[in-house]
Amino acid sequence: MHYTFKQLNKGSFYCIQFQAMASLCEVLVETQNAELVYKIGCLAEAEAKRIEAKFSRYTNNNVCYAINNAQGKPLAIDTETASLLHFAAQCYEMSDGMFDVTSGILRRAWTFDGSNRLATQAQISTLLPLVGWQQVTLTDHTLQMPTGMEIDFGGIGKEYAVNCVAQICTQQAPDISILINFGGDIQVTQARKNKQAWQIGIEDPTFKADAKIKANAASKPLKTELAIKQINIQQGGLATSGDARRYLLHNHIRYSHILNPKTGWPITNAPHSITVATAHCIQAGCLATMALLQGEHAEAFLDAQKVKYWSYH
Amino acid sequence: MQLAKFKNINALLATATCSLFSNTVLATPLMNASDNSDIHNDNSWKIDTALMYYAETDRVSALEGIIAAKKDFGEEHILSGKLVFDTLTGASASGAVPQKTPQTYTRPSGKAQYRTPSNTTPLDDTFRDTRLQFNVQWSQPISEQDKISTGIQLSREYDYQSIAVNGGYTRELNQKNTAIFTGLSFAFDTLAPEGGRPVPLSAMVVDNTEGISGDNNISFKDAFEATRQQGGENTRNTVDLMFGVTQVINRRWIMQLNYGYSQVDGYLTDPFKVVSVVNDQGDALNQLHENRPSERTKHNIYWQNKAHFDEAVFDLSYRYSFDDWKISSHAIESKLRWPLTSSTYIQPSIRYYQQDAAEFYTPFITDDQPIPEYASADYRIGKLTTMTFGAKYLQELENNHSWGVRMEYYIQTPKNAGFEAVGQLQDLELYEEVKAFVVQFNYSF
Numbered sequence A: 001m002h003y004t005f006k007q008l009n010k011g012s013f014y015c016i017q018f019q020a021m022a023s024l025c026e027v028l029v030e031t032q033n034a035e036l037v038y039k040i041g042c043l044a045e046a047e048a049k050r051i052e053a054k055f056s057r058y059t060n061n062n063v064c065y066a067i068n069n070a071q072g073k074p075l076a077i078d079t080e081t082a083s084l085l086h087f088a089a090q091c092y093e094m095s096d097g098m099f100d101v102t103s104g105i106l107r108r109a110w111t112f113d114g115s116n117r118l119a120t121q122a123q124i125s126t127l128l129p130l131v132g133w134q135q136v137t138l139t140d141h142t143l144q145m146p147t148g149m150e151i152d153f154g155g156i157g158k159e160y161a162v163n164c165v166a167q168i169c170t171q172q173a174p175d176i177s178i179l180i181n182f183g184g185d186i187q188v189t190q191a192r193k194n195k196q197a198w199q200i201g202i203e204d205p206t207f208k209a210d211a212k213i214k215a216n217a218a219s220k221p222l223k224t225e226l227a228i229k230q231i232n233i234q235q236g237g238l239a240t241s242g243d244a245r246r247y248l249l250h251n252h253i254r255y256s257h258i259l260n261p262k263t264g265w266p267i268t269n270a271p272h273s274i275t276v277a278t279a280h281c282i283q284a285g286c287l288a289t290m291a292l293l294q295g296e297h298a299e300a301f302l303d304a305q306k307v308k309y310w311s312y313h
Numbered sequence B: 001m002q003l004a005k006f007k008n009i010n011a012l013l014a015t016a017t018c019s020l021f022s023n024t025v026l027a028t029p030l031m032n033a034s035d036n037s038d039i040h041n042d043n044s045w046k047i048d049t050a051l052m053y054y055a056e057t058d059r060v061s062a063l064e065g066i067i068a069a070k071k072d073f074g075e076e077h078i079l080s081g082k083l084v085f086d087t088l089t090g091a092s093a094s095g096a097v098p099q100k101t102p103q104t105y106t107r108p109s110g111k112a113q114y115r116t117p118s119n120t121t122p123l124d125d126t127f128r129d130t131r132l133q134f135n136v137q138w139s140q141p142i143s144e145q146d147k148i149s150t151g152i153q154l155s156r157e158y159d160y161q162s163i164a165v166n167g168g169y170t171r172e173l174n175q176k177n178t179a180i181f182t183g184l185s186f187a188f189d190t191l192a193p194e195g196g197r198p199v200p201l202s203a204m205v206v207d208n209t210e211g212i213s214g215d216n217n218i219s220f221k222d223a224f225e226a227t228r229q230q231g232g233e234n235t236r237n238t239v240d241l242m243f244g245v246t247q248v249i250n251r252r253w254i255m256q257l258n259y260g261y262s263q264v265d266g267y268l269t270d271p272f273k274v275v276s277v278v279n280d281q282g283d284a285l286n287q288l289h290e291n292r293p294s295e296r297t298k299h300n301i302y303w304q305n306k307a308h309f310d311e312a313v314f315d316l317s318y319r320y321s322f323d324d325w326k327i328s329s330h331a332i333e334s335k336l337r338w339p340l341t342s343s344t345y346i347q348p349s350i351r352y353y354q355q356d357a358a359e360f361y362t363p364f365i366t367d368d369q370p371i372p373e374y375a376s377a378d379y380r381i382g383k384l385t386t387m388t389f390g391a392k393y394l395q396e397l398e399n400n401h402s403w404g405v406r407m408e409y410y411i412q413t414p415k416n417a418g419f420e421a422v423g424q425l426q427d428l429e430l431y432e433e434v435k436a437f438v439v440q441f442n443y444s445f
Helices: A034-055 A063-068 A078-096 A103-108 A121-130 A155-173 A205-218 A282-292 A294-303 B010-022 B218-226 B421-426
Strands: A002-008 A011-020 A021-030 A142-144 A178-182 A185-188 A197-201 A228-233 A236-242 A247-250 A253-259 A266-267 A272-276 A306-312 B044-057 B061-072 B079-089 B101-107 B113-116 B127-139 B146-157 B162-171 B178-192 B235-250 B253-266 B274-278 B284-289 B295-308 B313-323 B328-341 B343-355 B384-396 B402-414 B434-444
Touching: A002 A034, A021 A155, A034 A063, A034 A078, A034 A155, A063 A247, A078 A142, A078 A155, A078 A282, A078 B010, A103 A121, A103 A253, A155 A178, A155 A282, A155 B010, A178 A197, A178 A205, A185 A282, A228 B434, A236 A282, A253 A282, A266 A294, A266 B402, A272 A282, A272 A294, A282 A294, A282 A306, A282 B010, A282 B044, A294 A306, B101 B218
Parallel strands: none
Antiparallel strands: A002 A011, A011 A021, A021 A178, A178 A185, A185 A236, A197 A228, A236 A272, A247 A253, A253 A266, A272 A306, B044 B061, B044 B434, B061 B079, B079 B127, B101 B113, B127 B146, B146 B162, B162 B178, B178 B235, B235 B253, B253 B295, B274 B284, B295 B313, B313 B328, B328 B343, B343 B384, B384 B402, B402 B434
């Protein structure tokens, strides 16, 4: 275990911190009970790392690797993996095929480094046959998909981990408000005692972009606080999807790193970033991503969902 | 319009999210954590124990022990069971009218007598019983929105036994904001009262010979036996049907509306209750064993609201019921759950109940009128109002255990349902108030 914890805000809550899923992970616990915080810290970090180890595509000894290297054969999968993939399948259905966990393979053609290098249609055309959830056969215990296809849990993994940790926190401390924040994907288990909102900072991409221009003009180092937008959250989930740093600029068109699984091309004219608040973090994350997939209609999509959101262009 | 282009999929997504996290497998690979403290996991048995004491002033008292256990086998497959043991002692009103002179009555067993002093409501003090009740219930989902449950209940008393089975079906709709429920239960009861079932409206035989009435008093025994039913109905079957809707109105308010239908057939008379026959002076000439119809159809409507404020929970409910005995009743109950600290709460409650008398209820029968087909002087089916004041305190302990104490004070006020007292009865209290006190301790682990 590598987490640290400290008491903040005149001792009104504890803040647990650790690194997982390439993010700073924070768990804020409204208690004075250090022993409980110690226990929650152990469980939260272990759970986050368990999920990371299980679903990461950067390792070759986990379920994600096994799925992507099954060579077209049916593969036995555990219940948790099956549940998560069933969830992904439902997202695919709901988004009319736009939210697709098999679309990650298109990244072989695209490198989003802020440059102007677009992929060629030839590159894309060779990859497109390997994209499409409809080619996957999923049951409660098995998964089968054509050789060469890949599943990437990246679009839901971190949000899923936030909700799993939240669930553990609720079991451990059913009467205590706990905020889980994995790099901006957030869940609050229940409202705080005195109705106070949790205040947390999330990256504000517009602010950062503006500040960067201003900072360059003034040749001064940028203060980190400028990049952070303060938000208040009382209860529920919050997630952000965006392309603050990952995009291509070509002929004045900004190509987001969000790819349309049907065409293989990036979505254009989408907001830089969308933050959605709903009951569950994973639900918010999916809505934010589905909205970005609508490009310039992102807000219209979100309005139809009747959820609270913030979008930045 | 741009908006029309997009469907609202958020409801579907919320459902998908809920089903993703209702999967208990998520909680199981919990820990190879270095932590060795006790992880409370949902798969263990949850046990509730309670001890309750109920005492009416000068009348019945009861001591009841309850053990309830519940286990979630995962994915909402829940087994629960309950064992209740209670013992009752004390006296209850026999139905006979009070008199200005002491009276002697025969105990329902026919084996002894009891005397009631002057100006006192006649109480049969042989009321003594123990009851053992056991039930077990299973519930499980059959699809994402559908849940079924089934159970069995067995109850055994000294002079009574009962077996009941039930089944229920719940469907969640509208993003789990609405749930509809339908349930059906059948109960089969068998009665074997001590001293047998009296012949309806036969007069109580009282041995007025001096000395102890006993086995050697042949003529009394024969006379008593003549008032007992030979054969006949000693069972009672009940069918209950229920339909309910639970609706989440908003984040803070949840509402439930139920309709219940109940039909009972069989021996519904209370074998221990009598009705006095009085003359125009109000003097009790004799006591007739009561008689009730052998069928009863009840309807009830129940409406409950729970409002969740930031800390407190307010509960308000109303029940209206009516039946073909012409008993109709209204009950209003309100509770407020008020947290004192993060681990304790107090819950004051108040309940008002009002009922009209059954059409065959009569506090007495005058000797100048023909004896009706059905008659009962049991105050519990007469006109009455009840007020209950209660409070509950509960504390959650660090180890996920909790303890609590509940207290209730109860005042039952029988009313005159429009009968004119005759003779000496005008000076006597025919509708005596009953007060009761309940205290209950709970411990859950």
